[in-house]
Amino acid sequence: xxxxxxxxxxxxxxxxxxxxxxxxxxxxxxxxxxxxxxxxxxxxxxxxxxxxxxxxxxxxxxxxxxxxxxxxxxxxxxxxxxxxxxxxxxxxxxxxxxxxxxxxxxxxxxxxxxxxxxxxxxxxxxxxxxxxxxxxxxxxxxxxxxxxxxxxxxxxxxxxxxxxxxxxxxxxxxxxxxxxxxxxxxxxxxxxxxxxxxxxxxxxxxxxxxxxxxxxxxxxxxxxxxxxxxxxxxxxxxxxxxxxxxxxxxxxxxxxxxxxxxxxxxxxxxxxxxxxxxxxxxxxxxxxxxxxxxxxxxxxxxxxxxxx
Numbered sequence: 001x002x003x004x005x006x007x008x009x010x011x012x013x014x015x016x017x018x019x020x021x022x023x024x025x026x027x028x029x030x031x032x033x034x035x036x037x038x039x040x041x042x043x044x045x046x047x048x049x050x051x052x053x054x055x056x057x058x059x060x061x062x063x064x065x066x067x068x069x070x071x072x073x074x075x076x077x078x079x080x081x082x083x084x085x086x087x088x089x090x091x092x093x094x095x096x097x098x099x100x101x102x103x104x105x106x107x108x109x110x111x112x113x114x115x116x117x118x119x120x121x122x123x124x125x126x127x128x129x130x131x132x133x134x135x136x137x138x139x140x141x142x143x144x145x146x147x148x149x150x151x152x153x154x155x156x157x158x159x160x161x162x163x164x165x166x167x168x169x170x171x172x173x174x175x176x177x178x179x180x181x182x183x184x185x186x187x188x189x190x191x192x193x194x195x196x197x198x199x200x201x202x203x204x205x206x207x208x209x210x211x212x213x214x215x216x217x218x219x220x221x222x223x224x225x226x227x228x229x230x231x232x233x234x235x236x237x238x239x240x241x242x243x244x245x246x247x248x249x250x251x252x253x254x255x256x257x258x259x260x261x262x263x264x265x266x267x268x269x270x271x272x273x274x275x276x277x278x279x280x281x282x283x284x285x286x287x288x289x290x291x292x293x294x295x296x297x298x299x300x301x302x303x304x305x306x307x308x
Contacts, residue, residue, distance in 0.1 A: 003109070006041035006066075007032065007116040007252070010136060011123035012098045013046035013069070014077035015053040022053065023279075024060040026077070026098075027151050030244035030280045031118045032065040037252040037270060037290055040115065043068060045107060047097040049076040054097070064281060068107060072097035092122075092153055099126035103135045111139040116251050120151035124161055137168045145255065146170040149247045150178045159185045166204035171222065171254075173210040173247040194228075197221055208260065210250060210267075212243055218268060220250070222260040229264060229302075232272045241280025246271040258295070265302045266295055 011028035032044040042065040048054035053076035054069075061067045077096040082089050101123075111117065117140050124130040140146065148169040150162075162185065166172060174182070179196060182188060186203070188196050197209050201221055208222030217230040249270035253263035273288060274280070282288045290298075 003113055004041055005113045005115045006043050006110070007035040007118075007255070008043050008045065008110060008114040009035070009118040010045040010101070010133070011119050011129075012077055012096075013044070013048065013057055014079050014092070014096075014098070015056060016079045016081050018081045022056055024057045025079070025240075025280060027120050027122070027149060027241075027244050028118065029061070029064070029067075030241045031149065031248045032067075033281050034241075034245040034248035034270065034274075035116065035118070035252050036065060037249050037266075037288070038256045038295075039289060040252065040255065042066065043110060045101070045110070046070070047072045047074075047101055049074055049097045051076055053078060063284075068110065070097070070102060070104065070107075072100055074100055090153065092156075095126075098123075099129050101129045101132040103132055108135075108139055111136050112141060114140055114144045115255055116145040116147055118147040118149065118247070118251065119165075120149050121157050121161065121165060122151050122153055124165070125156040130161075145251055147247065147251050148172050149244065150174040152178050152181060163204075166200075166206065169204075170206065171208040171210065171251070172200075172204075172206055173212070173243070173250075175243060176211065176213045176216070179211060193219055194221070194226065210247065212246055212271075218246070218264065220260055220264040225260045227261045227264050229268055232268060234272045234275050236275045238278045239275050242271045242274045244280065245274040253295070256292075256295075258299075262299045265299050266290070269298050269302075 009028035009032040013026040016023045016025045029044050032042045035042045044067045047070035074097045077098050078093045080091040146169045188199050201209050211219040215231050219228045246267045250263050250267035253266045
């Protein structure tokens with residue numbers, strides 16, 4: 001790996017098993033895919049086993065961001081998905097390859113040059129990968145945007161873990177269901193979503209916090225700015241990966257120099273493109289990257305519509 005600075009995501013990479021139909025997935029991989037919005041180099045750190053699921057993931061990633069997949073003696077991550085429609089349940093198999101991430105020399109070098117570092121809460125479910133995460137935070141350069149997209153699954157989170165992650169992060173993204181869990185865990189006072197986010201932001205000295213609320217829109221607070229935007233009208237085909245795409249587009253836009261409100265507009269725009277297509281990654285033939293001119297056009301139109 002060369003020393004070109006890049007956007008880095010670390011954590012779980014899995015195969016979703018829909019009664020025998022296998023689909024690669026994982027929030028950090030989705031983040032790394034969409035973080036290339038403005039053409040920056042993006043890289044995913046995870047681990048796979050020497051098995052058919054690992055081979056499937058390698059083939060899947062060949063068309064996406066760069067990957068550093070550690071070879072593990074443990075089996076590749078797998079999620080058993082059952083049900084259909086809105087009645088879907090997940091069982092995340094334990095003691096998988098990504099639960100055993102190691103801090104290799106080449107991994108450390110990438111982290112020392114990270115422009116953005118993104119992780120979720122699931123990476124810390126095992127002591128080994130939790131140790132990896134702590135080492136990763138210690139290696140990041142001072143100007144790195146430390147981004148955490150909360151990803152509450154099953155019982156793999158606690159108040160202790162969340163305090164650790166909040167204190168190491170600069171920008172945190174969550175959804176409305178996760179906010180309700182935080183309210184219970186931390187005893188956040190009653191109030192509007194904005195007041196509750198303000199409490200979290202001040203409690204953990206966060207630079208920014210992002211709340212997505214599905215069809216009810218989104219709320220962003222960063223650097224003293226507060227913006228709330230309604231959801232864009234969309235012909236929804238699939239919501240898988242939409243939250244990951246929103247967070248990645250916001251981080252990429254901030255890295256590109258857009259202020260919080262404009263980055264919020266671009267994140268909302270990009271997330272709509274994802275829900276209007278099938279799958280967490282946009283298919284071949286869909287124009288998804290932005291240049292400065294196109295981004296400014298999207299921002300101008302959104303501001304004009306909001307004013308009118």
